[in-house]
Amino acid sequence: MAFSRVFSDPPSRSIFKKFVVMLSTLLTSLYFLYCLTDRCGTMPTPVRASDQVMGFLASDFKDWQSLRRKRLLQKIINNNNPGYEAAKLTSGLDAERNIARANELSGLEADTNVLRSDLRIAGSLDLASLARVAGFSTKTGSTGKLSQLGEGTKKLPQAIIIGVKKGGTRALLEFLRVHPDIRAVGAEPHFFDRNYDNGLDWYRDLMPKTLEGQITMEKTPSYFVTKEAPARIYAMSRDTKLIVVVRDPVTRAISDYTQTLSKKPDIPTFESLTFKNRTTGLIDTSWSAVQIGIYAKHLDNWLQFFPMRQILFVSGERLISDPAGELGRVQDFLGLKRIITDKHFYFNQTKGFPCLKKAEGSSKPHCLGKTKGRTHPNIDPEVVQRLRDFYRPFNMKFYQMTGRIFGWDD
Numbered sequence: 001m002a003f004s005r006v007f008s009d010p011p012s013r014s015i016f017k018k019f020v021v022m023l024s025t026l027l028t029s030l031y032f033l034y035c036l037t038d039r040c041g042t043m044p045t046p047v048r049a050s051d052q053v054m055g056f057l058a059s060d061f062k063d064w065q066s067l068r069r070k071r072l073l074q075k076i077i078n079n080n081n082p083g084y085e086a087a088k089l090t091s092g093l094d095a096e097r098n099i100a101r102a103n104e105l106s107g108l109e110a111d112t113n114v115l116r117s118d119l120r121i122a123g124s125l126d127l128a129s130l131a132r133v134a135g136f137s138t139k140t141g142s143t144g145k146l147s148q149l150g151e152g153t154k155k156l157p158q159a160i161i162i163g164v165k166k167g168g169t170r171a172l173l174e175f176l177r178v179h180p181d182i183r184a185v186g187a188e189p190h191f192f193d194r195n196y197d198n199g200l201d202w203y204r205d206l207m208p209k210t211l212e213g214q215i216t217m218e219k220t221p222s223y224f225v226t227k228e229a230p231a232r233i234y235a236m237s238r239d240t241k242l243i244v245v246v247r248d249p250v251t252r253a254i255s256d257y258t259q260t261l262s263k264k265p266d267i268p269t270f271e272s273l274t275f276k277n278r279t280t281g282l283i284d285t286s287w288s289a290v291q292i293g294i295y296a297k298h299l300d301n302w303l304q305f306f307p308m309r310q311i312l313f314v315s316g317e318r319l320i321s322d323p324a325g326e327l328g329r330v331q332d333f334l335g336l337k338r339i340i341t342d343k344h345f346y347f348n349q350t351k352g353f354p355c356l357k358k359a360e361g362s363s364k365p366h367c368l369g370k371t372k373g374r375t376h377p378n379i380d381p382e383v384v385q386r387l388r389d390f391y392r393p394f395n396m397k398f399y400q401m402t403g404r405i406f407g408w409d410d
């Protein structure tokens with residue numbers, strides 16, 4: 001009996017172990033797929049539109065928010081363990097790599113700059129082989145700047161493009177990267193929303209090396225609508241400069257929908273998703289495409305931690321009609337010499353957008369990839385009008401808060 005137990009237990013244990021490993025792999029893959037369909041974002045609860053408008057405007061940023069700020073900050077400082085676990089680091093990097101690869105394979109993100117940067121993120125592991133897989137020579141990823149050759153140190157970002165999704169954040173980052181005093185990670189690290197548990201060392205390690213005087217940057221548009229992000233960034237450095245590219249919230253919502261539709265062609269129409277109840281005109285503010293555009297509400301969260309002078313708002317519309325003008329404001333805000341000027345841009349008729357005459361580290365003209373500047377579906381004008389009416393008071397509040405009239409309500 002004892003003899004047979006000795007020889008029968010080990011195989012069953014090993015089968016069990018294999019089963020556990022297979023199950024974890026399956027679950028991890030499912031999670032990545034889930035994230036790729038944009039379902040990892042926050043899903044706020046629905047609120048009746050008119051109630052929300054009035055309730056929000058009436059509250060006018062009460063004192064309890066400063067209490068909330070202190071509480072949140074304390075929680076974050078307690079939770080943020082800089083000595084991250086090695087296991088988490090590995091899984092985080094794998095996630096980035098998997099997303100980059102899956103995007104690449106599915107053609108969802110054809111922007112070479114994004115891929116290039118994703119390769120750079122993964123570079124600490126095996127840049128050369130990943131580049132080969134992606135069909136890029138490692139030369140493609142070279143910026144031609146000294147720090148790319150190994151000098152300098154990795155630093156936490158001093159400036160972050162925190163939003164908004166579909167605002168024009170990729171265009172802004174790609175344009176800024178032309179500046180010799182800016183070094184930026186191309187992929188979205190999602191540190192302050194999805195990967196915060198990985199710790200600041202993990203985050204720093206994603207950054208490119210910089211020399212004295214160069215600014216490290218990243219962009220993750222979902223930060224703007226992430227409740228925890230302001231306190232977390234504040235805990236990293238209260239001096240962090242924040243940049244938000246904002247765009248007409250109605251067009252932004254349609255752009256957001258267009259992106260989802262390109263990945264999931266079977267989703268309901270924009271019109272049906274907009275309303276909780278079309279007859280009563282009740283707008284579904286739990287739909288993220290609508291919710292993200294309530295800029296005044298999200299900005300209020302940031303103002304609990306950062307003064308207005310530390311946040312720059314870039315007009316997504318002006319970034320297209322006058323990229324050099326908007327880039328001038330951004331360079332001033334970052335305390336940099338105005339090196340990026342109208343000489344750097346040309347309007348590409350085929351693309352219908354401004355493009356760079358020379359991309360970072362290249363002598364060739366460069367437009368953003370095909371996922372930027374998509375054709376939007378036609379939306380029922382009545383629904384568009386209803387959305388305009390919904391956003392108007394929030395837009396007014398936002399203009400008042402920022403001191404800039406963005407012209408979305410003309």
Ligand SMILES: Nc1ncnc2c1ncn2[C@@H]1O[C@H](COP(=O)(O)OS(=O)(=O)O)[C@@H](OP(=O)(O)O)[C@H]1O
Nearest residue numbers: 165166167168169170171255353354368372373374
């Ligand atoms: N120069 C240039 N080239 C191409 N596209 C440009 C440019 N400048 C701004 N845009 C607008 O950027 C919109 C995408 O915004 P984001 O880059 O913030 O999107 S994302 O959140 O990172 O997915 C994208 O939205 P869609 O037009 O809806 O595709 C563009 O309108």
